Amino acid sequence: MxxxxxxxxxxxxxxxxxxxxxxxxxxxxxxxxxxxxxxxxxxxxxxxxxxxxxxxxxxxxxxxPNGLDTTIHRIFAAHVNVEELKKEILSTNGALKDLQNEHSQYKEEYGCQILQLNEALETYEKQLALEKEQTKQLQEQERVHCLANESLQRELIERRIEVERLQTLMNMVKEESQKKTEQQLRIIQEKTASLDCTSFQLESMKDALQKISDELTAKSQCLDHAEKCLTETRNLLAEKDRSLQCVFDELKKLRLYAESKKREVQQIRADNEKMTELQRDTDTLKLLLVEKDNMIVTLRGQIEAITHMIDQQNQKVDVLEMEKSQLLDEVAAKKCQLQDLALKAETKEKRIAELEEICTTSELEKSKLMHSNTRKILSAKKMKKEREEIMAELRETKSDLANLAEDYKILKRKYENQTGDTENTTTILKMQLKAAIAELEHAKTTLNTVEDCDGQAVKIATRMQKKITAKREQIDMLQSRVHLLEEALSNATKDKHVLKVERKKLMQECVHEASERYKLSETLETLKAENNTLKVNVTRTEAALEKTLLQLSECQKVMQHLEQDTMRLRLQHTLELQEFKGPVSDLPGRSVHSDSTDLFHLQKKKLMCISDALKISKEIVEKPLEDVKHLPNSLSPFKKEAMKMRKNSNITLDHISKEQLTLHTAHLADKDSTVKLSYASSPKKQINEQEVKPKSPVHCLLTTAACDMDSNGKFYSPTNDHELVLGMFFLITGFFVRYIGADLLTRSILLVTGSLQYV
Incomplete structure (x- = not known):
């Protein structure tokens, strides 16, 4: 059947x-x-x-037909493997298409972002160029102020000691970070060693599988020799061999195709790695953009504050110009009034012209000093704001370092999890291989027992052949899994390499940030030193201002006294000339002439002293702080001259007062009185009548001694060195013009002119 x-x-x-x-x-x-x-x-x-x-x-x-069954089972297993490979290839093709689409989208997005970032970089480069120019200007100003920084070298030495301490702390932190990184590297090396051991075990398992396959081929050859006696089977075997060759050719083609696909997959993975790196770069660039935006906002605030300050200063300058114009108008009015005076007032007009020139120079110097002070104040404010910004940037860098450390820990955990999964899969595959080896040994024992079995042994042999084919299929599957595991190991090594590269980048960033911190600390120290110098200069100028104000108040009082003395002498001289207009003898005329000449010489000497004091004040304006120390030595000759002039003036005044009482009282009458002298019989009566005549109050004031007048119109002592005070006044005015301005000086001049008008 x-x-x-x-x-x-x-x-x-x-x-x-x-x-x-x-x-x-x-x-x-x-x-x-x-x-x-x-x-x-x-x-x-x-x-x-x-x-x-x-x-x-x-x-x-x-x-x-035992040989035929084995060959057929092999062919069937190969065909099944081919179909599985086709399915895997289709799945990989779909995944590759999806990845290519995603890759193209990412490329477009990153291209747009890169263009935006390039534009932002260009703008920031321009801003940096402007900031560099500003820094150059600041450096030029710093060169001007280098002479004043010599007194601050001790503070700089202390700051350097603090910097060295900070550097030691930074070195300690760097050493700790290096130790941590070395520990992490050791852990990674241990993991790589464990992976190498697992790979070595897998290779040993592959060798065992190859040996088993060799043994199986040997057994098949033995079976072929046993079956050569069968001519029918030979023909079948020839046909099967041809079909097998075709199948092997197809398998080779499929393997080549699979290898090409694997290469494409590797390229895609490399592209993905590059994309991840680009994403990280974009994240860093975004952070930099946020920081630069913050910098721009702060700079805008600074610019608004500076504009507000400039507006205020412009308003102040306008007010000062209005005051200046008013003062100039008043000076012009005073000039018009002074032009009507006598020839003796011309000397004072020259003096006023000189004072006006000094005022103009002082105003120019004042404007320069105001501009320089405003610039210094603005630069100090800018330095403070930059310091605050630098501190904020340092805090941000610290937070970024902490975030990077956390990201590194997360990546490390992921890597550990991946290695654990690979180890689990390798252990499972090892167990499966051991089970397959045990089953193969069992199959060998059964094959050895087949020859001795009876009629039912054939059924057992066929069943064993089926089991062997199934086990071979399992072995092929295991081999494919082994290949997959090898690929996973290669990917793990690549990931490890990527992590190493990232670690190197992080180390470089840490070094760069450390260098930036060091530079910022140096700039902070320089800014602090400049701030201290500016504070010291401000305190010095304030002290000098207070001293000059006190001295000016004293000088104003002295000037008022001197003007009163000069006007008193002039009035006295005019009254004496009026008294001696009548018929006067030669002796009193000569005495009056000699007295007037003495007064004229005294006034000349006073004016010479004043001019010398002005010259000294002009010279001292250039170096006020040094010359104020040498004032007593420079004014010693003027003191001597002032003492001599004071003695001469006292002598002449005493002489004039005495002669007014003895000689000039008889000549105060009119021409009629002279006629009466010729016809009078008794001159004594005439003299008594003249003595009885009342004298004017101005005459009484002028005939009194100059040593008894006080500042309030009362009497004062002649011990006040008026000429010395004049020299001091002009020295202080020069110093005041250089360091404060001409406002107070013009006020003092107005006070002097007002006192002259009042007199």
Whole structure:
């Protein structure tokens, strides 16, 4: 009886033939027809069943097609592997397309972001150029102030000591960070060593599998030698060999295609890594953009404050110009009034012109000093704001370093998890390989026992062959998994390399930030030193201002006294001239002439002293602080001259007062009185009448001694060194013009002119 059954199993038509031993040739023919119809490798399962009244003979046992079954099972396993590879290739193609689309989208997005970042960089470069120009200007100003910084060298030494201490602290922090990084590197090296051990074990397992496959091929060769006696099987084997060669060619092609796909996948992974790096770069650039925006906001605030300060200063300058114009108008009016005076007032007009020139120079110097002070104040404010910004940037860098450390820890944990997963998979595969090896050994023992078995051993052998084919399929699957694990290991090594590169970048960034911190600390020290110098200069100028104000108040009082004395002498001289207009004898005329000449010489000497004091004041304006110390030495000759002039003036005044009482009283009458002298019989009566005449109060004031007048119109002592005070006044005015301005000086001049008018 011959029955043929066909059923689908894994897309293959399987023919199951149940035959009698006598029908072996028919089964071979059926096998040929099935091969020709299906055009693909078919798996033939020969289930030999004893008939009810018969059994196998030893000849039929020898004719069993064991070699054919092994070859068919191999072909079927290869075909299954090919289909699985096709499915995997289709899945990888779909994934590759998705990845390519995502890659193109990311490229477009990152291209736009890079263009924006380039534009922002250009703007920031322009801003940096402007800031550099400003820094150059500040450096030029610093060069001007280098002479004043010599007194601050001690403070700089202390600051340097503090800087060295900070540097030691920074070195300690760097050493700690280096130790931490070295520990992390050691951990990574240990993990790499464990991965190397696992890879070595996998290679040993591969060698064992190759040995087993060699043994199986040896067994198949033995079976082929045993089956050479069968001529029918030879033809079948030749046909199967041809089909196998075709299949092997297809397999080679598929392997090449799979390798090309693997290379493409590796390229895609490399592109993905590059994309991740670009994402990180964009994140860093975004952070830099945020920082620069903050810098721009702060700079705008500074610019607004500076504009406000400039407006205030412009208003102040306008007010000062108005005051100046008013003062100039008043000076012009005073000039018009002074032009009507006598020839003796011309000397004072020259003096006023000189004072006006000094005022103009002092005003120019005042404007220069005001501008320089405003610039210094603005620069100090800018330095303070920059210091605050630098401190904020330092805090931000610290926070960024902390975030980077946290990110590094997270990456480390991910890497540890990946390595743990790979270790678990390797252990599972090892267990499966051990089980497969045990089953193969069991199959070997069963094959050895097949030859000694009886009639039912054939069934056991066929079942064992089926199990062996299944186990071979499992071995192929395990080999594919091993390949996948190798790829995973290669990816892990690549990830490790990427982590190393990132670590190097982080180390470089840390070094760069440390250098920036050092530079910022140096700039902070310089700014502090400049701030201290400016504070010291401000305190000095304030002290000098207070001293000059006190001295000016004293000088104003002295000037008032001197003007009163000069006007008193002039009035006295005019009254004396009026008294001596009548018929006067030669002796009193000579005495009056001599007295007037003495007064004229005294006034000349006073004016010479004043001019010398003005010259000294002009010279001392250039170096006020040094010359104020040498004032007593420079004014010593003027003191001597003032003492001599004071003695001469006292002598002349005493002489004039005495002569007014003795000589000039008889000549105060009119021409009629002279006529009376010629006709009078008794001159004593005339003299008594003249003595009885009342005198004017102005005459009484002028005839009194100059040593008895006080500042309030009362009497004062002649011990006051008026000429010395005048010299001091002009020295102080020069100092005041250089360091404060001409406002107070013009006020003092107005006070002097007012006192002159009042007199």
């Amino acid at each position: 011959l029955t043929i059954k066909t059923y689908p199993s894994n897309c293959h038509s399987i023919a199951e033939v149940v035959t009698h031993p006598a029908h072996a040739w028919v089964s071979a023919a059926v096998h040929r027809t099935t091969n020709s119809l299906c055009m693909r490798p078919l798996l033939l399962h020969y289930d030999c069943v004893y008939l009810a009244q018969g059994g196998w003979s030893e000849t039929s046992r020898s004719r069993a």
